[in-house]
Amino acid sequence: xxxxxxxxxxxxxxxxxxxxxxxxxxxxxxxxxxxxxxxxxxxxxxxxxxxxxxxxxxxxxx
Amino acid sequence: xxxxxxxxxxxxxxxxxxxxxxxxxxxxxxxxxxxxxxxxxxxxxxxxxxxxxxxxxxxxxxxxxxxxxxxxxxxxxxxxxxxxxxxxxxxxxxxxxxxxxxxxxxxxxxxxxxxxxxxxxxxxxxxxxxxxxxxxxxxxxxxxxxxxxxxxxxxxxxxxxxxxxxxxxxxxxxxxxxxxxxxxxxxxxxxxxxxxxxxxxxxxxxxxxxxxxxxxxxxxxxxxxxxxxxxxxxxxxxxxxxxxxxxxxxxxxxxxxxxxxxxxxxxxxxxxxxxxxxxxxxxxxxxxxxxxxxxxxxxxxxxxxxxxxxxx
Amino acid sequence: xxxxxxxxxxxxxxxxxxxxxxxxxxxxxxxxxxxxxxxxxxxxxxxxxxxxxxxxxxxxxxxxxxxxxxxxxxxxxxxxxxxxxxxxxxxxxxxxxxxxxxxxxxxxxxxxxxxxxxxxxxxxxxxxxxxxxxxxxxxxxxxxxxxxxxxxxxxxxxxxxxxxxxxxxxxxxxxxxxxxxxxxxxxxxxxxxxxxxxxxxxxxxxxxxxxxxxxxxxxxxxxxxxxxxxxxxxxxxxxxxxxxxxxxxxxxxxxxxxxxxxxxxxxxxxxxxxxxxxxxxxxxxxxxxxxxxxxxxxxxxxxxxxxxxxxxxxx
Numbered sequence: 154x155x156x157x158x159x160x161x162x163x164x165x166x167x168x169x170x171x172x173x174x175x176x177x178x179x180x181x182x183x184x185x186x187x188x189x190x191x192x193x194x195x196x197x198x199x200x201x202x203x204x205x206x207x208x209x210x211x212x213x214x215x
Numbered sequence: 216x217x218x219x220x221x222x223x224x225x226x227x228x229x230x231x232x233x234x235x236x237x238x239x240x241x242x243x244x245x246x247x248x249x250x251x252x253x254x255x256x257x258x259x260x261x262x263x264x265x266x267x268x269x270x271x272x273x274x275x276x277x278x279x280x281x282x283x284x285x286x287x288x289x290x291x292x293x294x295x296x297x298x299x300x301x302x303x304x305x306x307x308x309x310x311x312x313x314x315x316x317x318x319x320x321x322x323x324x325x326x327x328x329x330x331x332x333x334x335x336x337x338x339x340x341x342x343x344x345x346x347x348x349x350x351x352x353x354x355x356x357x358x359x360x361x362x363x364x365x366x367x368x369x370x371x372x373x374x375x376x377x378x379x380x381x382x383x384x385x386x387x388x389x390x391x392x393x394x395x396x397x398x399x400x401x402x403x404x405x406x407x408x409x410x411x412x413x414x415x416x417x418x419x420x421x422x423x424x425x426x427x428x429x430x431x432x433x434x435x436x437x438x439x440x441x442x443x444x445x446x447x448x449x450x451x452x453x454x455x456x457x458x459x460x461x462x463x464x465x466x467x468x469x470x471x472x473x474x475x476x477x478x479x480x481x482x483x484x485x486x487x488x489x490x491x492x493x494x495x496x497x498x499x500x501x502x503x504x505x506x507x508x509x510x511x512x513x514x515x516x517x518x519x520x521x522x523x524x525x526x527x
Numbered sequence: 528x529x530x531x532x533x534x535x536x537x538x539x540x541x542x543x544x545x546x547x548x549x550x551x552x553x554x555x556x557x558x559x560x561x562x563x564x565x566x567x568x569x570x571x572x573x574x575x576x577x578x579x580x581x582x583x584x585x586x587x588x589x590x591x592x593x594x595x596x597x598x599x600x601x602x603x604x605x606x607x608x609x610x611x612x613x614x615x616x617x618x619x620x621x622x623x624x625x626x627x628x629x630x631x632x633x634x635x636x637x638x639x640x641x642x643x644x645x646x647x648x649x650x651x652x653x654x655x656x657x658x659x660x661x662x663x664x665x666x667x668x669x670x671x672x673x674x675x676x677x678x679x680x681x682x683x684x685x686x687x688x689x690x691x692x693x694x695x696x697x698x699x700x701x702x703x704x705x706x707x708x709x710x711x712x713x714x715x716x717x718x719x720x721x722x723x724x725x726x727x728x729x730x731x732x733x734x735x736x737x738x739x740x741x742x743x744x745x746x747x748x749x750x751x752x753x754x755x756x757x758x759x760x761x762x763x764x765x766x767x768x769x770x771x772x773x774x775x776x777x778x779x780x781x782x783x784x785x786x787x788x789x790x791x792x793x794x795x796x797x798x799x800x801x802x803x804x805x806x807x808x809x810x811x812x813x814x815x816x817x818x819x820x821x822x823x824x825x826x827x828x829x830x831x832x833x834x835x836x837x838x839x840x841x842x
C-alpha cells in the first residue's frame with residue numbers, strides 16, 4: 154500500500170493507471186446501475202475524468 | 216507429448232469431454248440447419264405446426280427470392296403455357312414472373328463494397344503496418360491506440376456526422392461512400408494484424424537486401440510482401456467478412472443504389488407478411504460464403520478477432 | 528516514450544545499414560506509408576467526431592437545414608443525464624451486458640476446458656462451434672425472429688417438447704418478461720465461441736511443466752485448477768470480458784432485427800435509443816450529446832482493453 158502511494162507521489166505510470174482504470178470502471182458502473190438517479194447523473198463526468206486521466210498518465214515513466 | 220505424462224488426460228475424461236463438446240456443437244448447429252432447411256420449404260410447410268423436419272423440397276423460396284411476380288387472369292395463363300421450371304413453380308399460384316427482384320443487385324452491392332473496401336484497407340494497411348513495424352515513428356504507441364480506438368467507436372454515434380457530411384458531399388447511398396466508410400473502419404484491424412505479421416519477419420532479410428543495393432521500396436515488395444503473403448490473405452478475409460456483415464451504417468446511409476444485402480434480406484415480403492422461405496434462401500446464400508471462409512481461416516481466427524493480441 | 532511490446536520491434540535500422548540505403552530516406556518513407564491511413568481516419572473518424580462534439584452544444588435538427596441553430600451550452604447533456612427514461616435504457620443495457628457476459632464466460636470457459644483435453648477430432652468440432660460468431664448479426668437476428676415465432680417457431684416447439692407447455696402460451700419476443708431474455712439467448716448462442724477461443728488460447732499458454740511440478744508436490748487436481756489454471760487464464764478472460772462488454776454496450780444490429788427495441792422499450796438498448804433520437808425524431812443536437820456520452824464510455828473501456836491486451840502480449 155505504501156509502495157502504491159509512493160508510486161503516486163513519484164508520478165509513476167503503474168499506480169496512476171490503476172487509479173484511472175478504477176475511475177472509468179466506477180463511471181461505467183454508475184451509468185448503468187439501477188439504484189440511484191444521481192449516480193447516473195454524475196456517471197459521465199466520472200468516466201470523462203477517468204479517460205482523460207488515463208491518456209495523460211500513460212505518458213508517465215514506468 | 217511423451218508416452219508417459221502425469222498431466223495427460225485419461226482416455227475416459229477425453230471421451231467424456233468429447234461427448235459434451237460434440238453435443239454442444241450439434242445444438243448450436245440447429246438454428247443454422249433449420250434456416251437452411253426452411254429455404255427449401257414451401258410457404259405452407261415453413262409455417263406448419265408442428266415444425267416439419269421431413270418435407271417435400273422445393274425451390275420456391277429461391278425462385279421467390281430472385282424474382283418479382285404478378286397475378287394474372289386465367290385466360291392469360293391458359294394462353295401462355297410455362298416455358299421453364301421456375302415459371303412452372305410460380306404458376307401453381309396463378310402468377311407469372313414479372314422480372315428479377317432486387318436481391319441480385321443488393322448481393323452485387325455487397326460484393327462490390329466488400330471487395331472494394333477490403334482492397335483499399337489492405338493496400339493502405341500494409342503500408343502503414345510496415346512503417347509502424349520497421350521505422351521509428353514519433354508517438355507510435357499513441358497513433359496505434361488512436362487507430363485501434365476508431366474501431367471501437369459505436370457506429371450509431373459516428374453515423375450522425377457522417378450522415379450530415381455525406382449529404383453535403385453527395386456521397387450518401389453511393390458505392391464510393393460506403394467503400395470509404397468501411398475502409399476507415401477496417402483499416403484499424405488491418406494495421407494491427409499486419410503489424411503483427413510483419414513484426415514476425417526477421418528484419419535481417421531486408422537488411423541483407425538493402426546492403427545488396429535494393430532501395431527501401433524494392434526491399435519492401437520483393438522481400439517483405441512475399442513473406443507476409445499468408446498474413447495479408449487472412450487479414451483480407453477478416454476485412455471482407457466485416458464489410459460483408461455490416462448492418463448499422465448500411466441501414467442508415469443507404470436506401471437504394473448502394474444498399475447491401477443485410478438490410479435488404481429482412482424486408483423480403485410475400486403474401487401476408489414475410490416470405491420466410493425466400494428470407495431463409497437469401498440468408499443461406501448470404502451466409503454460406505462466410506462459413507466457407509471461416510473454415511479456411513480457422514488457424515488465424517483468434518489472431519483476427521483479438522486484433523493480433525493472441526497469436527495461436 | 529516507454530518501451531512496450533508495441534514499439535519494441537520498431538527499433539531503428541542499424542546505422543551501418545542505414546548509410547547504405549539508396550533512394551528516399553527512411554523518415555520520408557515512413558510518412559508516405561503512414562500518411563494515407565492517418566488522413567483517411569482523420570477525415571472519416573476524427574473530423575466527424577469533432578463535428579459531433581460541436582453539434583452536441585446546439586439545438587440543431589438535421590431534417591430542418593434552414594432553421595437557425597442556437598448554442599445551448601451544456602443543456603443537452605443536462606437533459607440526457609437527468610432523463611429517467613434514458614436511465615431505464617441504460618439498465619436494460621446493463622441487464623443484457625451482465626447476463627450475456629456471465630453466461631458466455633461460464634459456457635465458454637467450460638467448453639475451452641473440455642476441448643483442451645485434446646480428444647480426437649477436437650479441431651473439427653471447434654471450427655463448427657465457432658461458425659455462429661462469424662455471421663452477419665442482422666441476418667442472425669432476423670432468422671432467430673423466425674425461430675421465436677409463438678405458433679410456428681422451432682424454439683417454442685422445442686421448449687414445449689421438453690416442458691410440456693403449450694407452444695403458443697408464451698411469446699419470447701412479445702412479452703415484457705421474456706423479451707430481455709430472448710436477446711440474451713441469441714447473443715450467448717452467437718458469441719460464446721469467442722470467449723471459448725480466447726480461454727482456449729489461455730489454457731494452451733500454460734506450460735506442462737507447471738502441472739508436472741504440482742503433481743510432484745502431490746497437489747490435488749482441484750487445487751491445481753484453482754492455483755494454476757484459473758490464475759493463468761484470468762488475463763485472457765479479462766480480455767474477453769472487456770471486448771464483449773464494449774461490443775455489447777454498442778449492440779445494435781442483432782437486437783434491432785430481433786425485437787426492434789420492443790415490446791415497449793424493454794429491449795431498447797442505448798444504441799437503438801440513440802438511433803431513434805437521431806434518425807427518427809431528428810433531434811440531432813441532443814442525439815450528438817448522447818453519442819458523445821456513449822463514445823466517452825466506450826473510449827474509456829477501450830483504453831483499459833488495450834492495457835489488458837498488452838499484458839496478454841507480454842506472455
